Amino acid sequence: MTVNAIDLREKSHWVWRETLAVHRRAPETRLASSLSSIEIFVALYYGGVLRFDPAQPLAEHRDRCIISKGHGSICMYPILADLGYFPLKELQRVCQTGSFLGGIPDPVIPGYETVNGSLGHGLGVATGMALGLKRKGSDRSVFVVSGDGELHEGANWEAIMFASQHKLDNLHLIVDDNRISMLGYTDDIVSHGSLSARLSAFGWDCQEVDGHDVIAVQKALLQMKANSAEKPKALIARTLKGHGVPGLENAPLSHIMNPKPELIDSLLEQVT
Amino acid sequence: MSVKPLAMRDVLLNRIWRAMAEDQKIFFTSADFGSPILDKIRADFPERFVNVGIAEQNLINVSAGLALEGYTVFAYAIAPFITMRCYEQIRVSLALLSEVRPMNVNLIGVGAGFSYVVSGPTHQCYEDLTLMRALPNIRVLSPADHISADALFDRCVNTLGPKYLRFDAQVLPVIYEIDAPDLDLGFHVHRRGGHVCLIATGYMLHTAFKVADSLAAAGHQVGVIDLFDISNFAANQLQAVLSSYAGIVTLEEGFRGRGGVDAMFFEFLARRNMAARMLNIGVEGAYRFELGSREELHEQVGIGPEFVLNSVTTFMQSLFD
Numbered sequence: 278m279t280v281n282a283i284d285l286r287e288k289s290h291w292v293w294r295e296t297l298a299v300h301r302r303a304p305e306t307r308l309a310s311s312l313s314s315i316e317i318f319v320a321l322y323y324g325g326v327l328r329f330d331p332a333q334p335l336a337e338h339r340d341r342c343i344i345s346k347g348h349g350s351i352c353m354y355p356i357l358a359d360l361g362y363f364p365l366k367e368l369q370r371v372c373q374t375g376s377f378l379g380g381i382p383d384p385v386i387p388g389y390e391t392v393n394g395s396l397g398h399g400l401g402v403a404t405g406m407a408l409g410l411k412r413k414g415s416d417r418s419v420f421v422v423s424g425d426g427e428l429h430e431g432a433n434w435e436a437i438m439f440a441s442q443h444k445l446d447n448l449h450l451i452v453d454d455n456r457i458s459m460l461g462y463t464d465d466i467v468s469h470g471s472l473s474a475r476l477s478a479f480g481w482d483c484q485e486v487d488g489h490d491v492i493a494v495q496k497a498l499l500q501m502k503a504n505s506a507e508k509p510k511a512l513i514a515r516t517l518k519g520h521g522v523p524g525l526e527n528a529p530l531s532h533i534m535n536p537k538p539e540l541i542d543s544l545l546e547q548v549t
Numbered sequence: 550m551s552v553k554p555l556a557m558r559d560v561l562l563n564r565i566w567r568a569m570a571e572d573q574k575i576f577f578t579s580a581d582f583g584s585p586i587l588d589k590i591r592a593d594f595p596e597r598f599v600n601v602g603i604a605e606q607n608l609i610n611v612s613a614g615l616a617l618e619g620y621t622v623f624a625y626a627i628a629p630f631i632t633m634r635c636y637e638q639i640r641v642s643l644a645l646l647s648e649v650r651p652m653n654v655n656l657i658g659v660g661a662g663f664s665y666v667v668s669g670p671t672h673q674c675y676e677d678l679t680l681m682r683a684l685p686n687i688r689v690l691s692p693a694d695h696i697s698a699d700a701l702f703d704r705c706v707n708t709l710g711p712k713y714l715r716f717d718a719q720v721l722p723v724i725y726e727i728d729a730p731d732l733d734l735g736f737h738v739h740r741r742g743g744h745v746c747l748i749a750t751g752y753m754l755h756t757a758f759k760v761a762d763s764l765a766a767a768g769h770q771v772g773v774i775d776l777f778d779i780s781n782f783a784a785n786q787l788q789a790v791l792s793s794y795a796g797i798v799t800l801e802e803g804f805r806g807r808g809g810v811d812a813m814f815f816e817f818l819a820r821r822n823m824a825a826r827m828l829n830i831g832v833e834g835a836y837r838f839e840l841g842s843r844e845e846l847h848e849q850v851g852i853g854p855e856f857v858l859n860s861v862t863t864f865m866q867s868l869f870d
Contacts, residue, residue: 335650384649390617392645395637401607402642405614412576412596413618432638435607443599 285491289319293521294545295355295368301541303372305380309519309531310349310424313455316491317422317514321451322356324495326502327420331361334387340417341406343390345399346424346453347381353388354378362387397430399423400450404436407448407509418502420449426458429467434479440509441480448509449501450481453488455518461529476511488514552723557698557716558625558659562586564702565623569594572706576615580608580626582659587625605630609638609656616652621706627665628658628674628715632681643711644684655705656713661691661751662802662832664718666843670836674715678750678801679808681713682779689779691715693754696725697777704732717752719843724754724775735778738790745796745865746772750779750810753800753830756847759854760861769865779810788821796868798828798861802852805831828864830857 292315300308321327327340344350351371358365363377363386370376377385381394391402403421410417427433440448452472456463469475473483482504486497494514501510518532519525522544525536566589569575576597577590591598597620601608605626612624624631632639643654658677665672681689690712692698698716705712730737736748740761749757754775761771772794776782791797797818801810811829818825833851847853851860 384646392641392649395641398610398638398641401610401638402614402617402646404607405611405616406618407614408599408611409576409615409618409620412620432606432610435601435604436610439601439604439607439611 285319285323285495288323289316289491292319292352292355296352297522297541297545299351299354299368299371300535301538301545302369303380304535305372306351307348307380307532308351308522308536309457309525309528309534310346310453310455311351312520312522313488313516313518314346314349314422314453315352315520316489316494317451317453318350318353318356320491320495320498321420321422322360324491324498326495326498328417329360331357331388334362338417341390341403341419343399343403343406343419343421344382344393345396345403345421346427347393347396349424349453350382350393350422353382357386357388396424396427397432400433401436404440404445404448407440407445408443410447411445418447418449420451422451422453424458425452425454425456425469425472426463428452428469428472429458437476437479437481444507445509446505446507449498450476450509450511451498452511452513453516454513455516457518457527457529457531459532473511473513480508482506482508482510483513484511485513485515488516489520552696552726554720554723555695556718556720557692557695558584558657559586560695560699561657561702561714561716562590564699566590566593568702568706569597572621573597574619574621575706576620576622578608578612578615578622578624580605580630582626605634606638609635610642612654613638613642613646613652616654617650622654623657623705624654625657625659627672628660628677629672631656631658632674632677632713636680639687639711640684644686647686647709647711651709652711653706653709654711656711657716658713659716660718661715662717663843663846664752666846667840669838675803675832676807677713677715678779678803678810679812682813683808686710688712688781689715690777691750691779692777693749693751693775694721694724696723697730697775700725700730700732715751721752722755730775730777732778733783734786735776735782736787737775737777738772739775740771740773742771742773742794743769744794744868745769745798745861746774746791746794747798747800747861748774748776748810748814749800750776752802753852756852756854756857757800760858763854763858764861771861776810779813784817788823791823791825794825796828796864797825798830798864800830800852800857803831805829805833805851826868828860830860
């Protein structure tokens with residue numbers, strides 16, 4: 278499933294366009310936080326990082342990918358469809374009666390592992406999975422994609438402490454660090470300061486990366502996965518909420534902003 | 550009595566300890582809560598025991614993750630903490646997730662009702678029956694002695710889905726020395742009576758027996774039922790048993806009028822068009838900080854044998870006014 282560097286960038290752009298198109302049809306979906314995480318998911322799924330099998334989404338031999346930032350992962354809809362988890366035509370029915378693709382993804386969607394609508398649960402469940410895999414003697418890995426905003430939930434820090442105590446080096450946390458939650462910049466709400474400094478202090482192996490440079494994200498993830506320093510690992514991906522959409526990008530209230538349909542149309546009409 | 554009464558948690562933990570030697574799938578998690586029997590599990594199965602620390606939210610999520618990887622998980626903590634501190638984790642990662650993905654997580658909550666007598670209202674637990682029965686997909690089990698607690702083990706291991714085991718922290722007298730509880734029924738008819746039947750769960754079954762004895766001495770035979778499966782009892786069979794009674798008394802060591810077993814039977818009688826009248830025995834009022842023996846505390850809050858005997862006597866008289 279690995280594609281070359283140029284394809285990763287092209288794929289990211291395709292996902293960006295398809296995510297806009299999904300939101301154009303289903304404005305109930307959260308757009309801005311789904312645009313900040315695109316390169317993270319493209320690197321995971323097309324960059325040779327994750328082992329997965331769309332024909333058997335829960336096969337034992339898969340790497341587990343826990344998408345904790347539920348609302349902000351609508352970009353996974355086109356990715357999962359493109360990979361064959363479900364037909365592409367399902368993208369036309371997002372949020373419609375009878376569709377399994379809702380405004381917030383749930384594990385009724387092939388490819389989703391856990392319940393993600395309520396924030397701050399993914400990392401804890403993933404930690405249990407990582408421990409279970411270790412105890413089973415499995416070499417499979419667990420990846421968690423979380424927002425920086427949801428790291429305000431204290432239960433995450435229970436899991437963060439637990440993971441380093443148990444040397445869960447099969448656990449990988451990727452933070453989509455767009456630094457905006459619903460009501461503004463997280464630095465103005467409750468600042469995480471340097472997340473990598475905090476996680477390092479909690480015994481994690483941390484890296485930072487430009488989260489919109491898909492090649493850099495892929496490289497960092499592959500390095501992370503190969504590294505077994507007996508520590509859980511975190512990649513802080515510096516991203517922009519609403520990436521690439523004028524007026525939305527990095528706007529403090531972007532989480533709840535819906536760009537006008539005409540703006541989306543004009544962006545989609547631009548030559549790729 | 551030939552069977553020595555034991556603590557519910559000790560018999561279940563012993564059972565789990567023995568089973569862990571054979572069944573590599575059993576995993577035990579604790580939120581820094583122990584017992585001498587648990588020390589055997591810690592010592593003999595360090596690979597399948599984990600103490601998450603004083604962190605019930607993580608206890609639930611880690612247990613859910615282990616269950617998704619195929620383990621049969623027993624998670625262990627003090628009852629109010631394993632239900633209320635982590636209620637949303639239970640809702641999201643157990644009740645909701647188990648609807649989509651097969652998983653087996655058994656929550657063992659120790660300290661039902663007032664059983665942590667001198668520890669005060671943080672450690673006592675009067676809300677858990679209401680809260681846990683509100684969640685679909687979670688089976689709520691509330692045994693009244695160590696033999697029925699022990700009998701739950703096979704059900705825990707062999708039945709998928711999340712379960713909540715509400716255990717007393719104290720050693721309660723033996724009830725099921727001769728008859729084994731029928732887990733498929735979810736209730737056990739201990740006595741049949743004339744006009745009134747007492748339906749109790751957990752510790753309150755023992756109170757029900759005391760009250761029934763006193764009433765019998767005064768010439769009134771009342772029925773006594775142990776309801777140990779709060780969420781999955783055989784409703785038609787229970788209706789058949791109750792249909793001969795004019796009055797039903799529910800007894801729970803939890804708040805009265807706040808959605809517990811009392812509310813369950815209001816709904817049960819109404820849905821099934823049953824004409825029986827009802828009296829509900831449960832903790833009156835709000836939280837209490839008074840110290841005393843469990844029996845003294847029970848009398849203060851309206852669930853002690855003396856108070857219940859008076860209430861039931863008045864209730865019986867009112868049935869024929």
